[in-house]
Amino acid sequence: MKPVALVLGVLIAWTSQAGLAAPDRIVLPAGVVPLHYDISIVPDAAAKTFTGSVKIDIEVREQTSRIVMNAAELTFAHVALSGVAGQPQISFDTAQETATLTFAVLVAPGRYVLSIDYAGRINDNAAGLFYLDYDTAQGNKRALFTQFENSDARRFVPCWDEPAQKATFTLAALVPVDEMAVSNMPIATRETLGGGLERVHFAETPKMSSYLLFFGLGDFERISRLVNGVDVGVIVKRGDTDRARDALDAAAHILPYYEDYFGVKYPLPKLDLIAGPGQSQFFGAMENWGAIFFFERDLLVDPKISTQDDEHDVTIVVAHEMAHQWFGDLVTMDWWDGIWLNEGFASWMEYKAADRFNPTWNVWLRAMGSKEAAMRVDARAGTHPIIQPIHDVFQANEAFDTITYSKGMSVIRMLENYVGDDAWRAGVRAYMKAHAYGNTVTDDLWVQIDKTSAMPVSGVAHDFTLQDGVPLIRVAATRHGIRLTQDRFADDDSGKAPTVWQVPVREKSLGAKTEWHGLVSRDKPADIALAKSAVPIVNAGQAGYFRTLYDKALSAGIAAHFRALSPVDQLGLLNDARALGTAAYQPMTNVLALTGQARSGMNPQVLANIVGQIADLDALYRDLPGRAAFRAYGLGVLRPLFAKVGWTAKAGEDANVSLLRADLLAALSGLDDPAVIAKARAFFAAYLKNPESLSGDLRSSVLSVVAAHADGASWEQLHALAKATQNSLEKRQYYMLLGRARDRALAGRALELALTDEAPVTVRPAIVASVSGYYPQMAFDFAAAHADEINAMLEPDSRNEFVPRLASGSYDPTMVAKLDAYADAHIPATARQATVKAEAAIAYAAKVRAERLPQIDRWLKKRRR
Ligand SMILES: [Zn+2]
Numbered sequence: 001m002k003p004v005a006l007v008l009g010v011l012i013a014w015t016s017q018a019g020l021a022a023p024d025r026i027v028l029p030a031g032v033v034p035l036h037y038d039i040s041i042v043p044d045a046a047a048k049t050f051t052g053s054v055k056i057d058i059e060v061r062e063q064t065s066r067i068v069m070n071a072a073e074l075t076f077a078h079v080a081l082s083g084v085a086g087q088p089q090i091s092f093d094t095a096q097e098t099a100t101l102t103f104a105v106l107v108a109p110g111r112y113v114l115s116i117d118y119a120g121r122i123n124d125n126a127a128g129l130f131y132l133d134y135d136t137a138q139g140n141k142r143a144l145f146t147q148f149e150n151s152d153a154r155r156f157v158p159c160w161d162e163p164a165q166k167a168t169f170t171l172a173a174l175v176p177v178d179e180m181a182v183s184n185m186p187i188a189t190r191e192t193l194g195g196g197l198e199r200v201h202f203a204e205t206p207k208m209s210s211y212l213l214f215f216g217l218g219d220f221e222r223i224s225r226l227v228n229g230v231d232v233g234v235i236v237k238r239g240d241t242d243r244a245r246d247a248l249d250a251a252a253h254i255l256p257y258y259e260d261y262f263g264v265k266y267p268l269p270k271l272d273l274i275a276g277p278g279q280s281q282f283f284g285a286m287e288n289w290g291a292i293f294f295f296e297r298d299l300l301v302d303p304k305i306s307t308q309d310d311e312h313d314v315t316i317v318v319a320h321e322m323a324h325q326w327f328g329d330l331v332t333m334d335w336w337d338g339i340w341l342n343e344g345f346a347s348w349m350e351y352k353a354a355d356r357f358n359p360t361w362n363v364w365l366r367a368m369g370s371k372e373a374a375m376r377v378d379a380r381a382g383t384h385p386i387i388q389p390i391h392d393v394f395q396a397n398e399a400f401d402t403i404t405y406s407k408g409m410s411v412i413r414m415l416e417n418y419v420g421d422d423a424w425r426a427g428v429r430a431y432m433k434a435h436a437y438g439n440t441v442t443d444d445l446w447v448q449i450d451k452t453s454a455m456p457v458s459g460v461a462h463d464f465t466l467q468d469g470v471p472l473i474r475v476a477a478t479r480h481g482i483r484l485t486q487d488r489f490a491d492d493d494s495g496k497a498p499t500v501w502q503v504p505v506r507e508k509s510l511g512a513k514t515e516w517h518g519l520v521s522r523d524k525p526a527d528i529a530l531a532k533s534a535v536p537i538v539n540a541g542q543a544g545y546f547r548t549l550y551d552k553a554l555s556a557g558i559a560a561h562f563r564a565l566s567p568v569d570q571l572g573l574l575n576d577a578r579a580l581g582t583a584a585y586q587p588m589t590n591v592l593a594l595t596g597q598a599r600s601g602m603n604p605q606v607l608a609n610i611v612g613q614i615a616d617l618d619a620l621y622r623d624l625p626g627r628a629a630f631r632a633y634g635l636g637v638l639r640p641l642f643a644k645v646g647w648t649a650k651a652g653e654d655a656n657v658s659l660l661r662a663d664l665l666a667a668l669s670g671l672d673d674p675a676v677i678a679k680a681r682a683f684f685a686a687y688l689k690n691p692e693s694l695s696g697d698l699r700s701s702v703l704s705v706v707a708a709h710a711d712g713a714s715w716e717q718l719h720a721l722a723k724a725t726q727n728s729l730e731k732r733q734y735y736m737l738l739g740r741a742r743d744r745a746l747a748g749r750a751l752e753l754a755l756t757d758e759a760p761v762t763v764r765p766a767i768v769a770s771v772s773g774y775y776p777q778m779a780f781d782f783a784a785a786h787a788d789e790i791n792a793m794l795e796p797d798s799r800n801e802f803v804p805r806l807a808s809g810s811y812d813p814t815m816v817a818k819l820d821a822y823a824d825a826h827i828p829a830t831a832r833q834a835t836v837k838a839e840a841a842i843a844y845a846a847k848v849r850a851e852r853l854p855q856i857d858r859w860l861k862k863r864r865r
Contacts, residue, residue: 001149001343001400002284002298002317025335026096026392027162028069031062034160035111040172040199041156043129043217045142048122050129054157056114065106067114070154070161071099073128074120082113097154097161097393116158124761125795126280128155129215133760134237134277135726143218143237145276145293147286150336150400150797151393153210161393163209164334164439171215172201180220182235184213184290186270205289206267207437209332214288216274227252228259231270236300237277237728243300246311247273250318253357258349262326263429264436271325273318275299277728278762281769281798282400285317287324287346294321296729305730307697308658312361316350323349331432334439336396340386340465341442343400344408348416351409361655365605367409368542368571374406375547375579378470380844381494382836386411386465387442391830397797398833403468410545411464417543418460418504419453426452460519463501464545471501471546472585473520475538477554481530482507484538486522489547491583491844498522501546508540510561515540535561542572549576549585559593567603574609578616581852582844588852589859598637600644604656607641608663614638615667617856620811620849626857631671633860638668647679648698658697665701669708680705681714688717700733707737708774715746723758732766735759739770744778747771751782755789765793765802772806777815780807784822791826800827801834808838811845 036057043050058067067081067088076090079101088101101114123130126147133142146156154161175181177198185203192198205213216235223241224233225248232251234244251273259265268290275296285294298317301310327349328342347370354363377383386408390396416424427449435444442465446458472489475482484507488499500522507528508515520526530536535557538548550558562570577591595610614634621627642664649658668676683702686693694702706714715738722734739750753759754767768790772779783790783803791799803822807815816839823835 001286002320003282003400003405024389024391027335028098028160028165029064029066031064032058032060032067034058034165034167036168036170036204037157037159038170039157040174041215042174043122043144045122045131045144045217048124048131049119050122051117051119052157053115053117054159056116056159058112058114060107060109060112063106063108065103067101067103067107068098069101069158070097070151071118071158072097072152072154074099074118074155074158076116076118076158078115078117080115081107082115084112097151099158118158120155123155123795125793126282126762127152127795127797132276132278132762134728135731136237136239137726141219141237143216143220143276145216145274146214146288147280147283147293147795148213148288149211149283149286150339150396151211152796153213156213156215159210161210163211163332163336166207166209166332166437166439168207169205169213170202171213172199173215173217174199175217178219179217180222180235182214182216182220182272182274182291184208184288185268186231203269208289208329212287212289212329214274214291214293216276216291216293220274222272223248225252227255228266230255230266230268233270233272234299235272235274236296237275240275240296240300243302244273244275246301247299247314247318250315250357251322254319254322254353257353257356258322258326261349261425261428262432264326264330264432266325267330271322273299273321277732278760279732279766280762281765281794281802282397283797285321287321287328289325289329292321292325297732300729302727302729304691304695305699305727305733307662307700308655309662312354312358312363312366312655315358316354316363319353320346320350323353326432330437331435332439334441336390336393336399337387338440338442339390339396339399340404340408341440341445343405344386344412347405347409348412351413362567362605365567365571365603367413368568368575369609370406371410371542371545372575374402374410375470375489375545375575376491377402377837378407378468379489379491379495379579379583380837381492381840382833383468383494384833385468394828395830397800398831400797401833407545411461414464414504414543414545415449415457415461417506417541419449419455419457423453424449460502460504463503467499467501469495469499471499471503473503473505473538473544473546473548475536475548475550475554477551478527481528481534482536482538482554483525483527484520485525486520487549489549489579489583489585491579492840492847494840503544503546505538505544505546506540507536507538510535510537510564537565537569539572540569541566542568547576547579548572549580555586555590559590562594562597563599563602567606570603570606571609574606574613578613582848584852588855592633592856592859595637598641600641604654604660608656608660611638611641611660611663611667615663615670617853618667618671620845621853622811624849624853626853626860629860629864630856633863634671635668635673638664638671639673642668642676647683662697662701665705669705672709677705677709681709684714684717703733703737704740707740708742710741710743710746712743712746715741715743715749728760731760732763735763735767736770739767740773742774744775747775747778751779755786761793765790765798769802769806772809776807776809777812780810780815780818780822784818787822787826800831804835804838808841810842811849813843813846815839815842 038055041052088103181200183202188203189201219238222233222235234248279295284298323346327345351363351367431448449457470489472487474485502519502521505520506517516528580586581588598610645661680702684706754764
């Protein structure tokens with residue numbers, strides 16, 4: 001899918017025992033296991049219900065009178081076990097989402113068929129079988145899809161809903177003949193039943209985990225291409241095929257690349273990428289084996305409304321989900337504490353694949369932003385080791401976070417860089433081969449890479465996956481060069497405990513032909529001999545997951561050579577300067593000494609980072625007396641850059657320049673630049689008369705500026721556009737824009753709108769999230785006051801996180817107590833990671849405003865003199 005601490009010794013012992021359930025892990029009893037599911041369902045889309053029947057081949061391993069399986073929101077009509085007379089007693093545990101069948105006799109070990117007739121509901125958010133409605137010229141239509149990760153297959157079929165309980169599946173469904181039904185496997189047979197109905201039978205799946213099963217049904221069209229003998233398709237709502245071509249191209253490129261990289265042929269006869277209108281607050285796409293589901297914005301490209309960023313996202317998300325077809329689907333974690341390996345690996349592979357087919361995008365520079373996001377969370381209270389104990393499936397929701405995805409990606413990148421591409425790939429291939437159709441723990445991968453690599457990797461990997469936090473490498477000048485020592489970087493007291501990592505470090509002085517690399521740890525500093533004139537760059541290439549703190553003289557020397565550094569090292573220096581400055585390791589103004597060096601000829605992704613640094617600082621300055629002086633500085637940096645880039649794209653422009661333009665416009669709008677606001681309004685007036693007058697990137701930027709600075713009239717114009725359009729991508733975008741208004745009353749109207757039935761169901765909570773961008777407290781207060789209504793709109797996976805996340809952009813320390821009160825009323829004590837993270841972010845922002853911004857005030861005053 002796409003987008004919590006412990007005693008170390010205990011954790012290592014615990015994770016290295018593959019296959020042994022931890023004593024405090026809540027799982028189904030091991031005495032009965034599923035081998036094959038034969039499922040038949042009859043959906044009633046209009047009534048939002050379905051009936052089902054399932055025959056499960058099971059193996060009873062220990063004599064028992066009880067069979068415990070997962071079931072949620074299902075009712076059982078009839079249950080029978082082959083060879084055992086009579087109906088069992090059925091009891092449901094709604095908290096644990098289990099059904100217990102108790103038989104009057106003891107069931108002896110052996111194979112049986114368990115038959116269950118049951119009924120369930122079709123949900124209005126993405127959990128289990130769910131529907132998405134959309135407008136068309138022929139009226140409103142409804143499509144059905146399923147979403148089971150992490151543990152919602154139990155809302156579709158009674159099952160052993162745990163990743164280690166792999167089985168084969170056959171699925172049949174009674175469907176209208178004029179709709180397309182899709183599942184993991186192709187349709188094997190069809191029975192025409194009259195009355196406009198047919199029963200479709202899908203071919204049997206390979207052995208797989210229940211969370212990967214998929215079913216979809218709707219008025220769809222499919223475009224396809226045969227790639228290496230695999231039928232690769234994109235399935236969309238009727239009329240959307242032109243928007244699906246980019247995704248099909250991406251998938252067709254990536255499939256052979258992955259077959260080669262993993263050393264295993266794609267094991268299914270077909271691979272579909274399926275687009276659904278709407279969104280989730282929990283995920284964007286899901287790697288169901290052979291039937292990947294995407295919300296439309298991550299799969300479809302519409303030149304009229306998609307931006308360059310959207311186009312890059314499509315390739316990256318397709319690459320992510322396709323990597324899971326091997327890493328996750330073919331080889332699966334044995335339990336949810338291993339989810340990082342799925343997600344970290346796919347998040348790394350997405351960049352690797354996108355870079356291979358689109359080298360000019362420079363996606364590894366983009367990946368620096370993802371690493372930075374992880375390091376921010378990882379330096380504060382609420383962080384957790386990449387591998388964390390997950391007690392039950394409800395806690396597993398919390399593991400789908402920045403640490404799992406982005407720190408996981410960064411650590412894998414660092415380890416690949418440490419052992420070398422070839423050794424890494426050889427280890428991955430051996431791992432795939434050894435564990436195909438099986439389950440693993442993380443150490444199973446390290447074992448293989450230790451075999452293929454000249455450098456032992458397990459020790460380093462354990463340091464970075466079993467401990468939380470961000471290493472700090474201090475760099476001090478010595479008589480003959482530099483000395484590197486290892487410490488820990490933290491924004492708050494949470495990270496002050498001394499921690500030992502073996503950190504792979506690469507040093508390459510500016511302009512040098514040779515480099516130094518080695519492991520640095522607290523008890524093993526490194527001395528590097530350098531020429532007197534050398535400008536050392538530690539973490540050269542920035543593959544390392546750590547912050548670098550140079551002593552004062554070295555820091556000044558590097559800043560003086562900033563424009564001579566490679567773009568990736570410029571990004572590393574900028575990100576470290578901001579983090580070290582806000583956390584008081586260095587003067588806060590070091591970052592401004594770098595941003596002040598921005599010139600239009602520099603790498604556009606570096607300039608985009610500089611634009612972001614200024615926009616972030618300006619947001620922190622809100623309502624402070626020093627803001628005007630900071631804005632003068634910020635506009636002084638941004639305006640010359642924008643003058644060079646201009647409003648409209650030049651022919652053959654670098655994609656990253658288009659992205660920079662969008663960032664500049666967002667930042668200048670944020671800084672209330674009157675020229676930008678006036679020009680955007682003029683573009684908007686022309687757009688209202690002729691929607692063809694703007695497309696893609698410029699349209700998105702213009703609408704964003706207009707929405708942020710909307711008055712009542714322009715807000716109503718956007719509102720009218722939202723209501724009128726039948727394009728579901730566009731509709732979602734307009735409704736989100738309504739939540740961007742800086743005008744407090746209009747932001748309040750957007751919140752009220754989210755509680756009406758006007759916008760598509762899944763878009764309503766997104767409006768509230770949109771308001772939280774500028775008004776985190778207002779959005780939080782509103783959501784807290786309407787908690788039951790808001791939570792009912794969310795899939796269960798999002799309910800513990802959505803409302804705390806709304807508040808996380810606040811810098812008002814009184815919000816911490818409000819969040820605590822909300823959590824006490826609405827969030828189980830075991831699921832408060834998002835709350836703790838939001839509180840840490842708020843407390844930190846408040847501290848930076850009070851203690852660090854005054855340094856910038858003084859610096860700016862001195863500069864003016
Ligand atoms: Zn994923």
